[in-house]
Amino acid sequence: MAKTKTLFFCQNCGAQYAKWLGQCTSCNEWNTIVEEVIQTEVKRNWKQSTAPKKANRALKINDIALDKEDRIPTKNKELDRVLGGGLVKGSMLLLGGEPGIGKSTLLLQVALTMPKKVLYVSGEESQSQIKMRAERLQNINTNCLILTETNTQNIFRAIEEINPEVVVIDSIQTLYTEYIDASPGSISQIRETTAELIKFAKETATPVLLIGHITKDGNIAGPKVLEHMVDVVLQFEGDRNHAYRIVRAQKNRFGSTAEIGIYEMQSFGLREVENPSEILISQKEEDLSGTAIAATLEGMRPLMIEVQALVSTAVYGTPQRSATGYDTKRLNMLLAVLEKRAGFRLGAKDVFLNIAGGIKVDDPAIDLAVICAILSSNEDVSIAQDFCFAAEIGLTGEIRPVNRVEQRITEAEKLGFHKIFISKFNKISSAHYKIKIVKVAKVEDVFANLFS
Numbered sequence: 001m002a003k004t005k006t007l008f009f010c011q012n013c014g015a016q017y018a019k020w021l022g023q024c025t026s027c028n029e030w031n032t033i034v035e036e037v038i039q040t041e042v043k044r045n046w047k048q049s050t051a052p053k054k055a056n057r058a059l060k061i062n063d064i065a066l067d068k069e070d071r072i073p074t075k076n077k078e079l080d081r082v083l084g085g086g087l088v089k090g091s092m093l094l095l096g097g098e099p100g101i102g103k104s105t106l107l108l109q110v111a112l113t114m115p116k117k118v119l120y121v122s123g124e125e126s127q128s129q130i131k132m133r134a135e136r137l138q139n140i141n142t143n144c145l146i147l148t149e150t151n152t153q154n155i156f157r158a159i160e161e162i163n164p165e166v167v168v169i170d171s172i173q174t175l176y177t178e179y180i181d182a183s184p185g186s187i188s189q190i191r192e193t194t195a196e197l198i199k200f201a202k203e204t205a206t207p208v209l210l211i212g213h214i215t216k217d218g219n220i221a222g223p224k225v226l227e228h229m230v231d232v233v234l235q236f237e238g239d240r241n242h243a244y245r246i247v248r249a250q251k252n253r254f255g256s257t258a259e260i261g262i263y264e265m266q267s268f269g270l271r272e273v274e275n276p277s278e279i280l281i282s283q284k285e286e287d288l289s290g291t292a293i294a295a296t297l298e299g300m301r302p303l304m305i306e307v308q309a310l311v312s313t314a315v316y317g318t319p320q321r322s323a324t325g326y327d328t329k330r331l332n333m334l335l336a337v338l339e340k341r342a343g344f345r346l347g348a349k350d351v352f353l354n355i356a357g358g359i360k361v362d363d364p365a366i367d368l369a370v371i372c373a374i375l376s377s378n379e380d381v382s383i384a385q386d387f388c389f390a391a392e393i394g395l396t397g398e399i400r401p402v403n404r405v406e407q408r409i410t411e412a413e414k415l416g417f418h419k420i421f422i423s424k425f426n427k428i429s430s431a432h433y434k435i436k437i438v439k440v441a442k443v444e445d446v447f448a449n450l451f452s
Contacts, residue, residue: 008033009187010245022429027114027224036182072166075113078263078272079106081301082234082247084255087166087207091254092198094172094227096220097236102245102265107168109269110209112139119164123150123174123184137269150184152177152193156200164206168199171211173221187287190222194229222317227251238265242358244279245270258299267387275305277304277415280357287385290377294369295390295408295420296361302411304388307366309373314350325355326370327362332378334371334393341397344378365402367393368421372446381451386418397443401426409433421446 008017010033015026023030053317071086080086087093097103099174111118112134121131127146134144145162149155152175159167169175175193176184183189194210201208205429210230213221220227227233231253238245246260263270264279272281281293281304290309295302307326313427314320323331331353338344351374368391376383396421401423402408409428413435414419421438422428440446 006035007188008035009223010222011187014187014191014222014225015143025072034187036186036188039337072114072352073277074110074112075115076110076272077274078261079110079247082249082252082255082259082261083232084252084259087209088254089204089205089207091207091232092201092230093207093209093232093234094230095209095234095236096214097238098214098218101236101238102263103236104170104265104271105137105265106270107170107209107211108133109137109139111144111166111168112137112167115143116165117143117145117162118160118166118168119145119147119162120168120170121147121149121155122170123148124170130262139269140257145208150174150176152196156196161201163391166207166209167197167201168209169211171213172226185221186224189227190226194226198229239358244273244358246359256299259301260298276301277411280305280359287382289380289382292369292372292373292376292383293385293388293417294366295388295412296363296366297404297407298363302407304411304415304417305359305361305366307369307373308356309370309377310350310352311346311374311377312350314348319348320350320352322351325358325360326366327354330367331370331397334367335374336373336396337393337397338371338443342447344375346374346378349378364392365408367391368399368446371443372421372450375447375451379451383450384419386411386416387420387421387450388417389421391421391423391440397421399425399440399442399446401439409435409437419448421449 008020010026012029012032013024013027015024017033020035021033024032055392070089072078072089073086095103095107108120108130111120112428127148130146147158157367172190172194173185176189177192177196180188180192186399197208215221232249233251235248235250237244237248245263245265249257249259251257262273262276264273282380293309294305294307296305300353321328321332335346335351339346353370371393372383390402390405392402394400405422405428409420417435419436419438421440422440424441438449
């Protein structure tokens with residue numbers, strides 16, 4: 001019997017130490033190092049095989065055969081868009097998000113709709129609980145098998161019997177392996193169980209989808225090395241006060257990290273939102289001051305979002321500056337530009353900004369819509385609902401061009417907008433579009449067009 005020993009691990013980055021330290025020398029975080037008992041037994045691979053593995057040999061890069069990337073479509077258009085077309089064989093995907101946001105619902109929905117044999121492994125719910133959720137989703141797949149187990153050795157034995165084409169693990173923090181003498185969810189257990197699953201995925205070309213818990217800071221629980229080990233890291237975001245959820249790719253070895261998928265949580269599960277502008281533009285019966293529509297981009301997808309602003313006289317000595325879904329520092333910069341370059345006296349007024357739909361936007365192309373919403377509220381004059389904006393504001397007050405403006409104009413035209421304001425320096429012909437394109441160079445030009 002091998003002698004057991006203890007080691008110290010950083011809970012933030014997973015760095016290993018022989019003794020306790022107050023500060024991790026790897027990530028410089030304080031009080032994150034904890035002691036764990038580990039077992040120094042010989043590790044086995046996922047098949048429990050003791051046969052020696054043939055060593056790989058180095059090849060010249062020109063001699064390496066490049067196989068075509070084979071993807072497995074999930075039949076979920078929004079998820080496929082984020083992944084870049086589907087699951088890559090042998091890949092490891094990690095989905096993180098807040099409790100109750102819908103992580104298990106999303107992956108169970110994927111497991112029930114895929115035309116492949118899927119093994120759904122749950123360490124948090126019983127089989128009857130999962131069956132109740134599947135009935136609520138109104139989509140029962142006979143190829144979906146449910147296993148409630150937390151021991152990785154038992155999971156691999158079930159995998160050898162079933163031979164699934166896709167494996168879903170809910171969640172990685174509940175798994176443990178017999179070869180590490182530590183509690184489930186600890187750094188050493190998460191690292192070891194993930195390594196076993198990666199070895200299984202690569203050797204059998206089976207995609208593995210993991211669900212991961214997050215900490216109170218919003219980071220995935222466990223060592224940071226977990227996100228480095230997997231191929232794809234997805235973040236499932238949403239507001240409990242809104243029914244909409246967004247899937248973002250924080251890491252993707254097989255596609256872009258700029259794409260997003262949008263869902264609406266309903267009683268029968270997650271509905272894919274193919275036209276995001278329907279949720280990002282609020283419905284109202286009459287024109288109201290303080291609102292403007294911006295043409296923005298998330299990855300390759302154009303979105304029309306509503307920017308809402310409220311400008312009022314400051315009750316207290318110091319005016320308030322508040323933004324929801326938008327960078328407050330950039331809001332302060334735009335207010336300074338309006339004050340200095342355009343002559344609008346906003347220094348003694350409260351300014352509140354909100355992005356409708358509960359999403360966060362960092363595209364500089366919405367700058368023009370932000371200042372138009374602010375000026376509309378300040379003047380108490382509404383902007384027509386069929387006007388939209390796509391331009392960046394410089395510190396000198398000039399209207400700067402933005403990239404892929406043709407895509408923004410096409411989306412605005414498709415959704416029935418009659419006029420779009422863009423930078424004068426965007427070299428584009430308006431003859432190809434039915435929508436009226438207004439080119440402006442200064443903030444004053446926009447004000448003259450809208451409020452004169």
